[in-house]
Amino acid sequence: MLRAAGFEDSPALTVQSTDGEIPQGRELSFAWLSGTVMTGLTSVLLMGAALYVSFQGQDTFSTAYAALQLAAPRIEQPTATDIMAKSSRLRPIAATRSDLEIIEAAIRQNVDGREIIRNQPFTRIRATLATTATSLSADAPAYDPVAILNKTQPLKVASLDIATDVYGTDVDGEVAVRQAAMPANFVPTRSISDQSAAEFVRGVAEATFFTDGPPQALAYASFGLSNNSPTPGVADNLLTGIAENVTVMPKSTLGADKGQGRTERFLTVREVGPLADTLVRNGFTSAQVVMVENTLANLIPAGGLPAGIRLRILYGPLTSDPNSLVPYRMSIYRPDGTQGDRHIATVALSDTGQYVVGLQPDWVEFPEEDVEQINVGNLPTVYRSIWETGRKHDLDNDTIERIIGMFAYDVDMTKRITAGDTIEILETAATPDAEPELLYVGLNLGGTKRQLYRFTTPDGTVDFFDPDGETGKRFLNRRPLEGGGTLRSRFGYRIHPIFKTRRLHTGVDLAAPTGTPIYAAGDGVITYYKWQSGYGNKVEIQHVNGYETAYGHMSRYADGLGVGSKVRQGQVIGYVGSTGQSTGPHLHFEVLINGNLVDPLSVKLPKDNVLAQQYRGEFEQTMAQINDLMARDPAPVSVAQAN
Incomplete structure (x- = not known):
């Protein structure tokens, strides 16, 4: 039956292929068998490695193919309003402000008994607090409330005789003023004559006694009074004041519990300058700057980026430093041109940690103002944000620590900022003989603005006081342990x-x-x-x-x-x-x-130091002069650092 089905008796298989008596096809080749097995194993390993890399979440923004192209093809896409691709909902966008200006004012100063009036430059910073923590502030010292105590102590001796006595008129050069006693025989000219004074009095009297209506006269009206008040002279609404101990929270904080995500920044280069300066202020490390400059050596002018150039920087987290974001990709655009033609170049971070030329990202319409995407998970603490903003504007570490110490008793530095929080700083301009000196700081957090003004008492003690004449230092620390816990x-x-x-x-x-x-x-x-x-x-x-x-x-x-x-x-x-x-x-x-x-974190605590009453008049004059400097237009030579 087996033979009828096609089976037959045949010799067994053998590996002795040299046996001539064995019919052809009965030999086994070890070389063929091992080659087949190795091919299968290699295929499995290659496919497994590809799947492993894919599911590890590694991002590749540039490839060897992209590196061969210096110009990206035109992308025909409709204008997008969301700067994050593949998102099911619009990401909130916040306009960012980062202005560093030089202002000049005529200052009256007493030098060796002589009164000198001269123009003095001041540095004024108005900036939005950084909403992204980058490598720019990665080496900032850990938050330690007790260490901040040393930064809030008043300066016993002024390190510089700083003049803020603003003179009403600008002067050319330097003017020396000498005061002398009025001569005894000097008679000032009359402002009005006796006849004009008599006519004024007669007119007021006639208007009072010979008119049918009520007399017209000047009177004082309090802001609190109202014509609708049921009681004459009593205000109908006198309850005014400033909200104390108010915490402003985002409407939704679901993203705050998630890990850091990507965010994108759009900015404009305001003046010609080296590319490295712009990169450093936006979170590139020194090593990364060198890589980017080498990659774009043939595309960027030797003199630096021209004014008006637009930059688009994408940030994302690194596993090695989860508290900081690094630039994943940077694209450079011309300020004019049609869609797709404005793109100059793009550099992107590869998986090997190198910046190479990449393809142009999907087109988006550039906003008129500098903006940054808000990611709730990326919002840094107040402490880290002040460090990031200060480093971005080239403030030295001592000044940044002083600013943090001035507000550390009123503000919980471990809380996250709110998008749109701002800071204002006024300093004397640096000179060959002296370092900049801090004059004023205004911090706006959650809609509440706190202001501190520098004031020097006659004994030479220098400290910062709020408009009520109180320092920012409280007599109790709210988080009394190392690091704040x-x-x-x-x-x-x-x-x-x-x-x-x-x-x-x-x-x-x-x-x-x-x-x-x-x-x-x-x-x-x-x-x-x-x-x-x-x-x-x-x-x-x-x-x-x-x-x-x-x-x-x-x-x-x-x-x-x-x-x-x-x-x-x-x-x-x-x-x-x-x-x-x-x-x-x-x-x-x-x-x-x-x-x-x-509640230790919200109770209103008394201030540790209050300005003596005899200095209040002089302090209010100092506040008015500093406020005048903050309201002045910048000098013709100004540096607006939107980068």
Whole structure:
């Protein structure tokens, strides 16, 4: 039956292909078999590697093919309004302002007993706080509230005799003014004659007694009074003031919990300058600048980018530095030309970390103003944003730290900024003999503007005061531990993490690694220094004017302290731990006013220093002069750094 089906008896297969007696086709070749197996394995490995790279999320904005093309083909696409491709919803866009201007004013200054009037330049900065943290501020020091204390101390001796006494008229060169006593025989000319004065009095009297209507006379009208008030002389609405302790939050913060994403920036080069200056101010490192310049060596003029050139920079995160964004791609466009013809060149970051020439990205209509895409996940903290903005405008580190210290007691520096927050700075211009000196800082966060003016008292002490004559420094620190900690639980009712019942949380929990130093929030005397149930190792400090602070869950106390010890603000009193009823290492911090518990992060705290009343008149004059400088038009020689 097998033979009938086509089967037959045949010799067995063999690898002895040299056997001539074996019929052809019965030999096995090890070379053929191994080649077939190796081909299959190689194919599997190559396909697996390709799939692995694809699913790792690596972005390639340039290829070897793109590197061969210096000019991108024209892209025929409809005008897009969304600068992020493949998005299901429009991304919010914020106009950015970044102006550095030189203003000049005639300043009156006393030099060696002589009054000199001369023109003096000032540097004025008006900028939107950076909404993207780049490598420009990557090396900024970690936020440490106690270290900021040293930056808020008043200067005992003025490092420079800064004159802000603005003279009413501009002068050419320098004018020396000498004051002398009026001669005894000098009689000033009359402004009006006796006859004109008599006619004025007679006219007022006739208008008063010989008219049918009510007399016409000058009178004072208070802004608070209203004709609709039911009671004469009583205002119908006198409740005015400034909102205190208001926190402005975005309408939606869903993106804040996600990782950093891509964002895009559109800007205009305002004046001719080296390409490197523009790149550095926009987050390129020195090594990246060299790569970009080498890549675009044949496309960029030797003198730098001409004024009016438009730049489009795409930023994205790196795995090695999740807190900073790096430039993924930069495109350069001409200010005129038709769609597609304006593109000059594009450089993009490859997977190997090199910037190479890339294809033109999808066309979008350029906005008139400089704008940047808002990504909630990318918004930096106030602390990081001030560093980023200061570095962008070439402020030195000491000045940036001074600015942060001036507002650190009123502003939670660990909170994220709101898109559109701004900062204003006024400095003296740098000279060969002196460094710039800070005169004024205005910080606008969430619609609330805070202003601090430099003022020098007759004894030579220099400090910054708000319009009410108070410094930004509070007598209590709201986050009294190294680095400020991470806010884990706020003041108020909550579900207790251990007992699972709804209880009042009497303070705030600031998480930090075990052993992190804890500081005294202000000057005072220790009244409690031992274990307390629930709090573990606890310290209580009595301050002036009925203020008390408490510190719980310490791992250990600082040596040499006890009940009755006097401590100063910023002095180490213990170290972070997890003693008592705690689920992890953190500081439980409480503030009491006259025995009543309050929210340490929002309660209004008294200022540490207030300007003496005898200096108020001179201080108000200084404020008016600085405000005049902030309102002046820039000098003909100005630097508007939108880049």
